[in-house]
Amino acid sequence: MLVIYLEDQSLSKKLITVNIAENYSLRTREKLNSPSNLILLYHSFDNVISDIIRESSNDISKKLDDALTLLLNHIDIIKESEFVVYQKELLRRLEYINTSNKNTILKIANELKENLIALLDSSSSNLRKRSIIVLSNNVDLLLSEQELLFKMLDDNDYYVREEAIKYVNSVLIETNHENIIKELMGSTSSSTRKIAANLMGKLSNSSATSHLASKLNDSDYYVREEVYTQLSNRTLTTQDLPALSTLLTDSSSSVRKRGVILISSIENIEATKLIISALNDNDYYVREESFNHLDSRTLSQEVITLFAQLLNDSSSSVRKISAYFLGKIKHPNAKDALTQRLAIETDYYVKEQLNSSIDAQN
Numbered sequence: 001m002l003v004i005y006l007e008d009q010s011l012s013k014k015l016i017t018v019n020i021a022e023n024y025s026l027r028t029r030e031k032l033n034s035p036s037n038l039i040l041l042y043h044s045f046d047n048v049i050s051d052i053i054r055e056s057s058n059d060i061s062k063k064l065d066d067a068l069t070l071l072l073n074h075i076d077i078i079k080e081s082e083f084v085v086y087q088k089e090l091l092r093r094l095e096y097i098n099t100s101n102k103n104t105i106l107k108i109a110n111e112l113k114e115n116l117i118a119l120l121d122s123s124s125s126n127l128r129k130r131s132i133i134v135l136s137n138n139v140d141l142l143l144s145e146q147e148l149l150f151k152m153l154d155d156n157d158y159y160v161r162e163e164a165i166k167y168v169n170s171v172l173i174e175t176n177h178e179n180i181i182k183e184l185m186g187s188t189s190s191s192t193r194k195i196a197a198n199l200m201g202k203l204s205n206s207s208a209t210s211h212l213a214s215k216l217n218d219s220d221y222y223v224r225e226e227v228y229t230q231l232s233n234r235t236l237t238t239q240d241l242p243a244l245s246t247l248l249t250d251s252s253s254s255v256r257k258r259g260v261i262l263i264s265s266i267e268n269i270e271a272t273k274l275i276i277s278a279l280n281d282n283d284y285y286v287r288e289e290s291f292n293h294l295d296s297r298t299l300s301q302e303v304i305t306l307f308a309q310l311l312n313d314s315s316s317s318v319r320k321i322s323a324y325f326l327g328k329i330k331h332p333n334a335k336d337a338l339t340q341r342l343a344i345e346t347d348y349y350v351k352e353q354l355n356s357s358i359d360a361q362n
Contacts, residue, residue: 051304117148132160136167149184153192165195180205182211190220197223201230209234210243217255228258236265245274253283260286264293269302276306278319291321301331307335316347323350327357335361 119131132152152164168184181203184196197215200208215227236244247259260278263271278290307329311323322340326334335358344356 069152081287086312120148120151120155124189125155125160127165128155128157129160132163132167135177149180150187150189150192154187154189161191161195168195168199177204178208178211185211185215190218190223193218193220193223194226197226197230201233204234206237206239206243209236209240213243213247216247216258217250217252231258231262236262238266238268238270241270241274248274248278248281253281253286255281256281256283257286257289260289260293269298269300272297272299272303273306276303276310279310279321280313280315287317287321293324299325299329301329301333304329304331304333304337307334311337316350317345319345320353323353323357327360330361 113135116131116135119127122128122131135148149164149168152167153161154166155161178200181196181199185193185200187193187196193215197212200211209231211233212227216226216231217274218224218225234240241263244259244263247262248256250259256278260275263274272294275290275293278286279294281290283289304326307322307326311319311326313319313322319341323338326338338354338358338361342351342358345351345354
C-alpha cells in the first residue's frame, strides 16, 4: 500500500493513517528520511487534523494529541529533510491548535524554532505570516531574541505586520515588558515606531508617559500623530508633569503647543504654573493655546508672582496678557503688581489693559 501511494497520489491520502506512518518509521527510519517518503508522515498528520477540524466529538483533543505526538516524535527528521513543499500546509494546520494542546504545540514550535525563524525570510508572505502564528506560542523566544520583533514588525507586507502586531500585543502587554517596547520605539522603521507607540500607550505607569513624550517630536508625521493620540487618551496626573514639562522647551513649536494641551488636562496648581510659563513662548500659536487654557481656569493668588514677572517681559503682547490675568485675581498683591507696572509702562495698549485690570480689582 505504501508503494502504491507513492506511485499514485490519486489513491487519496486516506490510505495513510497515523499508525501506518508510525510503524513504518519505526521499522525503517532511514527510508523515511527522504523528501518523497516524508510525504507519509506529513499526510498522516494532515489527515488526522483535517478529520478533527470537521468533527465535534468528545475525543477530538485525544486524537489531536496523538497526531501532534507523532509529529513531535519525528521532528528531527522534518528538521533535517527537504520539507519546504509542505511547510505552508503544516503551518496552516498548526494554526488550529487550541489551548488544551498548547504544551505539545509549544514543544513543536521550540523544536522547529530555527526553521520557523528562517521562514521569516521567505519570499512568500503567507509563509512568513504562518511562521509568526506558530512562533507566537513561544513567548520566551520573543522576549529573548528581540531582533525577531524588528524583523516581524518591519515586514513589507501589511498582513504579515498585522499578524506580528497581534503577536507582540498579546505578549508584551500581558507581560508588561516596557523595556522591549521602548527598544521598538527606537527602531529605524517608522511603522515599527508607530506600533510601539500604540503598545506603550496601553501601559498605565508614568514612565510610559515619559517614553511617549520623548517621541512627540519623531521625524515621521504618522508616528507623531500616534504618540499624541496615545498621550491624549491617557488619564494624566501630577506624576506625569516632569515628562510633559520637557515638551515646553522642545525646538518644535507644534510639540510645545501639544505640550500645553496635554498639561492643561491636569487640573492642579503645578500644571497651571507650567502653562503660564508658555505665555512668553516665541510662537504665536503656543501663546494663544496657553492663553485659552488659562482663561478657562480659576486662578489663585499662588500664581500672582509668575504673572508679575511676565509684566516685565520685553514683549508688549505678553505684558498685556499678564495684566489681563492679574485682573482676574482679586487680591491686593495682584493690584500692587498692576499699579507698579502702570507707572513705568510705555505701550498704549498695555497701559489700557493695566487700567482695566486695576479697575476690576476695585
